[in-house]
Amino acid sequence: MELLTEFDADIVALAVSALSVAAYYFFLSLKVRDNPTYTIHGVHELARRLWVANIMRNPDKGIMGVQTLRNWIMGSTLMASTAAILIIGTLTLSGQAENITRSWHVLSMGSTASAELWIIKVMCLLVTFIVAFFAFAMSVRLANHVVFMINVPEFEAHHNLSPESVARRLHRSGTMFSIGMRAFLFAIPLVFWLFGPYFLLAASIGLVITLYRLDRSESEGALVAGSSVKQQNAPVVPIQAKYAK
Template sequence: MDIPLLVRDFGSDIAAGGLSMMIVALYYLWLGRQVRRDPTFTIHGVNKLARTLWVLHVMRHPAKDVMAVQTLRNFIMGASLMASTATLLIIGTLTLSGQAESISRTWHVLNVGGAHAAELWIIKVICLLVDFIVAFFAFVMAVRLVNHVVFMINTPEPDAHHNLAPEAVARRLNRAGNLFAIGMRAFFFAVPLMFWLFGPAFLVVATIGLVLTLQRLDRSEPAPD
């Protein structure tokens, strides 16, 4: 493939994609630095702590087993709904890929400075498809792990195996929570990818808007003075 020709034809989209990835990377570098200073800086850290304390409390008080099963059932239902939503979005994205030639002409009406080639449209749709597939597998894996926790959390003899200890069960539940968060994050990142279908400028603007939104959503409430 002729690299200079590729840069000439798709340079603006390549630059917009690189800039968007850099913006996201800088945000997560900043977020990781804050989390290293304070593990509960983000709402995810607070949720991790809450899940850990919840598992320890439930396993130390067997009378809470019904409440535990109901809570985990609600988690499974939510993750299953999100996995089903991801499946529908995957089907819709595949439908878009089959209409590249006709849709690309109309969707690129507002595309200023970007390429209008059908090949580029397919690449954009593939990126969107991969994003939804990641979301699907994240939610499905979250359901799988919580199904394990449903039985582990009611184990009458947690000392029978080290993986049945309350701390180990809490780690498994936290992995499920992290996967659920990854699935939701994949849905969030689908927004700039969708705007990319209209042109590279829309991708950059949508990425900046998403990062500003995540900066507010990710941070936990500071302690009162």
């Protein structure tokens, strides 16, 4: 009980931060249930499905498909390498508890410079980077599968090599890439937590606000803007015309 009392500020800040992120994703799930393209992730899923169908039904575009997937794999490989470097750096921090805990908490109020708490914070950060590395590695693995599948002629394909099946595998690769990127973003509040609980709370709130702006698709924002313009009895430019240039 004395240990919990000593770390009460950090526990409360961590709980509030986790609940705020959970509440945001619950809100997002409700929106996606009504409109699958409410988020940019839903738009990307639709685009991948149509792209795979277009490539597999037009053999002349096979080279373009392979080049696109190569760029995808290169990006995932770069991010996996970055996650590996961050894992090594975080492991280095775990051995510096006695030296830097007090100096890093100089701006913190209501927190303790305990070496045990420092190890817990570093371990949370380490787990986040490991999740990112695993997700990016799985993204590379699934994209490598798609490289071979996407050039199979549709009329000769097994049912597991149909455009729909290949699109699902590519979507899984995209999902793993998104998980890796989210892990990087969630690492930001954890890094601020090293300086104190109030920094964690502020960074978590800022992250939720940023994700809310980034996750919504452009079409959703355009529809909201169009509605406000209509209320002012002003002419509305169609969305298609905006992107036709």
